[in-house]
Amino acid sequence: MTEINSLGAQSTIAPQVAKAAMTGELLRLLQPQPGLIAPGETAKAEVMSLRQLGVDFQLLLRLTAANGTQTQVQTTASQPLAPGSQLLLSQTDSNRLAVMVQQANANNVTTLTRLDTSQVPIGTLLQGKVLSNQALPVNPGETASFRALVSLLNSSQAGATLSIDSPRPLPVGSLLSALVQGDQSLRFVPLSGRQDQLLISQQLANQQARQASLPGVLSALQQLASDPDTGSQLRASAERLLASLPDARQLSDPKGVAQALSNSGGFLEAKLLAGLPAGIAPDLKAQLIRLVAQALPNATSPMSNPTVAANTLAQVMPGFARSALGMLDRVSPRPQPGSFPLPSRLLQSLEQEGDLEQLLRLAAAAVSRLQSHALSSLQQTGVSENGNLQTTWQAEIPIRHGQEFIPLQAKLQREETPQQHADGQREQRDPLESLWRIELAFDLPPLGPLQVQAQLSQGRLSGQLWAELAQTAQLIDSQLGSLRTRLLDRGLEVGDLQCHAGTPPQGPKTRVEQRWVDETA
Structure with a gap:
């Protein structure tokens, strides 16, 4: 797949192709065929x-x-003719055919010199394959x-041929994507971002097939820490990993929340690239x-360097661990990516499995999560x-709750307009100017599974909560008035x-935000 990334922001469809541009053109037969068209006749x-x-x-x-x-014949020409074009031909000699009449492109539905925006509205993403390119x-x-x-490969015009003019040559055979700007205007979309998303x-599907919840490995670590052998x-x-996990009281402080998110494992690669060794030690994924590196059998020495461990983990993981991770597909249904x-x-x-092998499987599955x-x-x-x-x-933070660990899943989203993002003073702007969304999910005994969705825009907060247990929903609903008062006291x-x-x-x-359009209009 070729990326069309050197084009300008906009390319224009050819205004009008001459109706008889090929009239009088000689088509050369690849193999001489005398008498293909009788003298004085046309085909x-x-x-x-x-x-x-x-x-x-x-x-x-x-x-x-x-x-x-x-009859089917192969010919060569100096100008392209779109597939589906209708011609009237005569034969001048055994090696050539002459184009007497070419069907007007305006009447040829297979060749487009403009787009019908009623069939492909402005903003439609067209995908196509380049058949020919000519200076x-x-x-x-x-x-x-x-x-x-x-x-064209998609939309209601799939199968039709589009004639376009471009300031750059389009490689023959390449695939391109373009947004419809008007009946005679297209804007090409680079494919690199779409390939990255693919x-x-x-990768997300592969990781989710191997992942498992965090409490499993944390329980195993508790047993490991108390085992004198x-x-x-x-x-x-x-012991160091378990001690680094926050408790509920730490998350009641904004700095504690920021630290917990920073150490959740989602920023390990960024810390490594930035050369921040102080931030690596308490990172959950690094630990x-x-x-995993220390639990590997036959290891001559533990790999205390998380960078080295991360680079060698895939190569040195023993075969039994890899096969064990493959069993996860049969443990529970595979979740949808995203x-x-x-x-x-x-x-x-697994039966006949040692403690270190089980720990290795659980830790590797937790890293995948x-x-x-x-x-x-x-x-x-x-x-x-x-x-x-x-x-x-998006991150997951295991919170200590007595002798148990409760995973808190959190997702934060910030949405900015193009003007806000391009603002040169972006770092100095009030963060509340952006639209923020937050989602939380956790299972807190005895309340049961809970989910929270909220959004904050221009200092205005709205939210919804879901509790799987009916009695928990009634309890939370009775406390919403108190929550509103506390939020108002915070200036929201x-x-x-x-x-x-x-x-x-x-x-x-x-x-x-679908529920409060009036609040964000």
């Missing part, structure tokens, strides 16, 4: 396919004689221009990777449907606050 022909060979074009024609017989004659001092025939989706270094790493929250996923124990959140963040970052820039941060303007029994509806049109 109708349809262009079946077009192929560019250097500066010439190879055409496959289907000839229909006056008596109805049909147009230019006068001295004029800019070079190229004419191409593009076969790669992210593929565990190696001192491995036990120290387990899990270190544990879904929030990630469902709980428990890893079944953290990677799933990070890839989901990338998948949901970019230009939204309304043209605004959307940035997403509070909109609608509601609590529902059940789970949030899923789908592209269930965002929280």
Whole structure:
């Protein structure tokens, strides 16, 4: 797939192709066929396919004689003819055919010189394959221009051929995407971003197939830390990881929340690139990777460097661990990529398996779960449907609750208009000028599973809560008045606050702002 990334912002469809541009053109037969068309007679022909060979074009024609017989012949020409074009031909000699009449392009539905915006409205993303590309004659001092025939692959015009003029040559055989700007105007869309999104989706599907919930590995670490037979270094790493996890009181402070998010594992790669060794030590993903490296059988020495461990993890992971991770597909249903929250996923124990092997499997599955959140963040970052820039941060934080660990899944989204994003004083602007969304999901005994969706815009907060247990929903609903008062005391303007029994509806049109259009208009 060739990327059309050197074109200007806009390319114009050819205003009008001459109705008889090929009239009098001689088509050269690849193989001489004397008597193909009787002297003084003509035959109708349809262009079946077009192929560019250097500066010439190879055409496959289907000839229909006056008596109805049909023949397919291959010819070459100096100008392209779109597939589906209708011709009237005569034969000058055994090697050549002459074009007597070419059907007017205005009446030829297969060749378009303008777009019908009633069938392909402005904003439609067209995809096509370049059939031919030809430099147009230019006068001295004029800019070079190229004419191409593009076969459309989607929309209601799929199968038709589009004649376009471009300031850059379009490689023959390349695939391109363009947004409809008008009946005679297109804007090409670089493919690199779309390819990146495709790669992210593929990696996300792979990671989600291998991931498992965090409590499994944390429970195993608790047992490991209390086992006197565990190696001192491995036990120290387990104790250090467990001690680094926040509790509910730490998350009641804004700085504690920021620190917990920073250490959740979603920013490990960014810390490594920035050379921040101080921020790596408490990072959850870094500590899990270190544990995996230390638990590897036959390791001569533990890999305390998380960078080295991350680079060598895939190569040195033993075969039994890889095969064990492959069993995850049979443990529970595979979640949809990009879904929030990630469902709980428990890893079944293998028979005749040692403690270190089980820890290795659980830790590797936990790393995959953290990677799933990070890839989901990338998948949901970019230009939204309304043209605004959307940035997403998705993470999972295990919170200590007595002797148990409760995973808190969080997703934050910031949406900015193009003007806000391009503002030179962006770092100095009030962050409340942007539209913020937050989603939380956790299972807190005895309240049961809870989900929160809220949005903050221009200092105005609105939110909805869902509790799977009916009694929990009633309890939260009775406390919403107190929550509103506390938010008002913090200086926020509070909109609608509601609590529902059940789970949030899923789908592209269930965002929280759909309920309060008047608040964000």
